[in-house]
Amino acid sequence: EVQLVESGGGLVQPGGSLRLSCAASGFIFSGHWMGWVRQVPGKGLVCVSRIKSDGSITTYADSVKGRFTISRDNAKNTLYLQMNRLRGEDTAVYYCVREQRGFPGFDFWGQGTPVTVSS
Amino acid sequence: DIQMTQSPSSLSASVGDRVTLTCRASQSINNYLNWYQQKPGKAPNLLIYAASSLQSGVPSRFSGSGSGTEFILTISSLQPEDFATYYCQQSYGSPRFTFGPGTKVD
Numbered sequence: 001e002v003q004l005v006e007s008g009g010g011l012v013q014p015g016g017s018l019r020l021s022c023a024a025s026g027f028i029f030s031g032h033w034m035g036w037v038r039q040v041p042g043k044g045l046v047c048v049s050r051i052k053s054d055g056s057i058t059t060y061a062d063s064v065k066g067r068f069t070i071s072r073d074n075a076k077n078t079l080y081l082q083m084n085r086l087r088g089e090d091t092a093v094y095y096c097v098r099e100q101r102g103f104p105g106f107d108f109w110g111q112g113t114p115v116t117v118s119s
Numbered sequence: 120d121i122q123m124t125q126s127p128s129s130l131s132a133s134v135g136d137r138v139t140l141t142c143r144a145s146q147s148i149n150n151y152l153n154w155y156q157q158k159p160g161k162a163p164n165l166l167i168y169a170a171s172s173l174q175s176g177v178p179s180r181f182s183g184s185g186s187g188t189e190f191i192l193t194i195s196s197l198q199p200e201d202f203a204t205y206y207c208q209q210s211y212g213s214p215r216f217t218f219g220p221g222t223k224v225d
Binding site (some may be wrong): 044045046047050062095100103104105106107109110111112 | 120151153155162163164165168169172174206208210216217218219220221
């Protein structure tokens with residue numbers, strides 16, 4: 001059974017940092033692109049960042065470029081999102097997602113971890 | 120970036136109704152269009168990929184059509200568990216896989 005379990009969310013002050021982790025199991029982690037999608041409660045979905053299966057390609061939304069860094073450890077089956085210089089508008093639930101093979105789309109999602117940026 | 124719009128933003132329907140949701144892209148995305156369903160407090164769930172391919176495990180009452188810039192999600196006979204918000208997503212304009220704003224079915 002595919003499982004994606006996020007951790008690391010919480011309350012942080014503006015300008016602070018947070019590192020999200022996503023522990024993956026039930027599939028060959030190193031065979032899939034992975035990503036992070038965020039959602040402000042009651043609002044829509046934003047694809048924040050994606051990373052290729054071997055970590056060689058990363059992509060970012062304009063709103064987080066230069067502040068967030070996505071990475072992965074295929075030996076530990078874990079995806080990360082390092083978030084620096086956090087702003088109030090980064091407050092959201094962050095979902096870890098698996099990109100399905102064969103056609104780009106997010107076929108499995110974690111339960112989400114909330115991030116609140118506030119003083 | 121490719122912009123996605125959805126209409127209507129919300130609709131009221133009853134069990135058994137045939138429901139049609141529309142998604143439009145600001146430029147041609149061929150068939151690189153996915154549909155997701157999200158229920159309150161839950162993560163989204165992939166329903167349709169490549170505009171018309173049904174994801175494994177998704178009931179056959181869901182279907183998708185379209186190509187280029189206009190896409191449709193149809194629920195042939197609305198069931199109680201289908202009341203949710205539906206999002207389209209383009210996966211053509213990598214790296215930015217943008218989502219539409221959603222349609223709430225209640």
